[in-house]
Amino acid sequence: MQKILIANRGEIALRIIKTCHQMGIETVAIYSEADKEMPFVKAASKAVCVGEAPVIKSYLQVDKIIEIAKGEKVDAIHPGYGFLSENGAFAERAKMEGIIFIGPDAEIIKLMGDKIVSRKTMEKAGVPVVPGSGHGLKSIEEACSLSKQMNYPVMLKASSGGGGIGMVLCENEQALIKAFASTKSRALTYFGSDEVFLEKYITKARHIEVQVFGDQQGNIVHLFERDCSIQRRHQKVIEESPSPFLTEATRKKIYETALIAAKAVGYTNAGTIEFIVDEKENFYFLEMNTRLQVEHPVTEMITGIDLVEWQIRIAQGEPIPIRQSQITSTGHAIEFRLYAEDPVRFLPSPGKITKLDWNDTTDIRIDSGYQVGNTITPYYDPMIAKCIFHGDTREEVIKVAERFFNDLEIEGIKTNAPLFLNVLGNESFQHGNYTTNFLSNK
Structure with a gap:
């Protein structure tokens, strides 16, 4: 591939641009009128306006995005996550136009996107379902x-x-x-x-997902699990790996089951098999996300593998570069989704960022789509950044994260940083003793 169009915005667009440029691949960013001053627009090799601020008039404009892709003569489209990333019709349209869609085949996206059909498919493969x-x-x-x-x-x-x-x-x-x-x-x-x-509805549940990859040669591997049980209104807020809850026996069974699920549909590229695990460690298939996940940096931190690079290489026909036995997990990683959010009412808090000081970020990964002077608008998800911490132990990571959020300086908008400090100081969280109801019980 020589040129890739990124059909997304913000931090994930920047994330993809970074890997593309490291690989010597040119990038074409698309942006709405509201995003014209955003960092991802300036970071791309070229940027083209796709439409007005509302997503229905910009980032969801399939015809316009394909038109731009053809006009720029790109080899492929990377959809990131959200927007059109799990739109089978979009993937199909790209293929019809001779453009590689960096993700699974359209048929798999459609199959796993229908929750009822995917449940039946998993049952047939012997995967336990809720x-x-x-x-x-x-x-x-x-x-x-x-x-x-x-x-x-x-x-x-x-x-x-x-x-x-x-x-x-x-x-x-x-x-x-x-x-x-x-x-x-x-x-x-x-x-x-x-x-x-x-x-x-399974009470006292953990939400555990397994990162999988498949290539066009039929190889499928897993890259361990992420515990995504800290949620608000069923939306993930904090993710970590390895899970502090699973026993090694259950962890091994979940990996094996995730591979069975991926093989059952002949999966290619990056995907995530999501499970609900009850208090007795019985686990059930929940759904499959046929794309890169918001929390993929957690896996990158423990494995040292660039998942976007793998996506690109697999999409252009290369096999998975290493065997399952060569994929190792080192240390512990936790990701926090920092939102422009009222910490009391938990509602979006759009506005202009007048100060953004991350302070000392040594050994801390910040994936952010914003800088000082940018405005967080009401048109898109209000996530400011993903703050990812990695260390030898979970205890070490918690201490570093607590210090980071105490020192964090952001002005012009409200954020959910106080929520993170509340969680980090909670004894149940510190001992890894939490479920998907953890925040609703606060």
């Missing part, structure tokens, strides 16, 4: 009947989308009735389908 309806719900009456059989609480989920937007926790029948119509409507708006299904 107990649930296994099909789209036809009525609220059916939903209530099945929920009684499963015993509340249950999770009502959109079949075609994930994340906090696509799911609602229902503690009882009244909550389910209240959520049913609105969840279907929201699913249609955000994911293009109003199909919803039910899963049993």
Whole structure:
């Protein structure tokens, strides 16, 4: 590859640009009118405006992005995460135009993007799945009947989308009735389908994901796990590896199961198999993300492997460069997602950054899409940066992170740094004793 278009923005665009330039690959950034002064625009070899500020008029404009890619004569498109990264039609369109999509085949994206179909595929492969309806719900009456059989609480989920937007926790029948119509409507708006299904909500659960890679030669490897159990409204906030919860026996079984899941669909490129693990260490397939994850730096820190470079090399037909036995994990890493967020109400806090002083970042990785003078607008995700810490032990990492967030100086906007200090000082977190309900119980 000689030239890659990055169909994304902010810190992930910068992250991809960095690896591309290290590999001697030119980059084309696309940007909205609201992003014209952003660092990623200036860092790319060339930047082209894709449209107005709203995502529907810019970063989701498939026709316009393909038009720019063809006009710039790029070899490939890297979608980053979010936006069009798990859009099978976009991947298919790129292929039709003779442009490499840096990710899995469109058919796999579509297969794993449908939560109901992916559940059935995993069941067929012998991968344990969370107990649930296994099909789209036809009525609220059916939903209530099945929920009684499963015993509340249950999770009502959109079949075609994930994340906090696509799911609602229902503690009882009244909550389910209240959520049913609105969840279907929201699913249609955000994911293009109003199909919803039910899963049993597992209490005292851990959210464990396994990073996998597959190449075009049929090789598939894992790059260990990430514990993503610190969440707010079902959105990940803090991720770490290795998990402080798993026993070595369970860890080995999860790796083996993740490889079975990836092989079942003939997976290629970077992907993540996500599991829910109960307090007895029984684990269940949750979903597969067919893209690079926000938290991929955690894996890079413990393995020393550039995952974006692997993505590019695999997309251009090269095999995975090393065998499973050669992939090793060293030390401990934790990532914190720093948001422009009101620390009391936990709502986005857009504004202009008037001061941004990371202080001493020796041995600390900061992946940020912003600098002083930039404005965090209400149009996009308000994440300022990902702060990733790596050390010999988890205890060492926690101490460094606590010192970092105490010294952090950001002005012009509110941030969720106080939340991190609260977590870092919590005895349960320090002992690795937490579940997906950890923040909701605070």
